[in-house]
Amino acid sequence: MIGRFFARILAGLLVGCVLGTFGVAFAVWKVARDTDTHHADSIVVLGAAQYDGEPSPVFQWRLQHALDLWRDGYADTIVTVGGNQAGDVYTEASAGKKWLVEEGGVPEDAVIAVESGTNTLTSAEALVPVYEEHGLDDAIVVTDPPHTLRAMTMISDQGITTYGSPTRAGPAVQTRETQLKYIVRETGALLYYGLFGGSPETGMAV
DSSP, X not given: OHHHHHHHHHHHHHHHHHHHHXXXXXXXXXXXXXXXXXXXXXXXXXXXXXXXXXXXXHHHHHHHHHHHHHHTTSOSEEEEEOOOOTTOSSOHHHHHHHHHHHTTOOOGGGEEEXXXXXXXXXXXXXXXHHHHHHTOOEEEEXXXXXXXXXXXXXXXXXXXXXXXXXXXXXXXXXXXXXXXXHHHHHHHHHHHHHHHSSOOOOSSOX
16 A cells, blocks of 8 residues: 555656646747847847857847847847857857947947856856946847747846847757757756756857
8 A cells, every 4th residue: 555655656746747847848939939029128149159259150140130129129238148168269248249230230339248158047147247237127038949938037037127039040940850959958958947046058158
């Protein structure tokens, strides 16, 4: 009898874990499909790879989307965030600002480069002193669709009100297989953050 009792408890826990995981995956998928664009103090562009100051295709699509939002008047300020790998001359944030100013025509004083953060969580944390210094309260978060929920969650946890506006084009959304891969990855990363309060990422904030 005792063995059956514990077996039922274990089965219930396993079912709960499976249902919880699918629930998080559904939330990642749903937020990836939604656009919750409001007028805000700023547009935050999460960093991705850059090569000697030139944004990678993934990063450039994020920057282009932020530029479109800025041109449409959704915010007066764009915030690029992300540090660099050892040996890099440019940070992700500085490469993003360079592209927005030189290619997008955004005034230099309308772009704030937060040159810190080696993953999504540390990038979110790096925003706090900058937002306090500039009197910013909320942000439109721009990143790839599957990454949106986790990025918004981590930035919101720093006390910044967030709205999601994921990209709708680029390498991260080219095929259903690519989108599924990223949804699985982001589900795991979000569960890790919820359980341990950290980030499993070892690379940059992509």
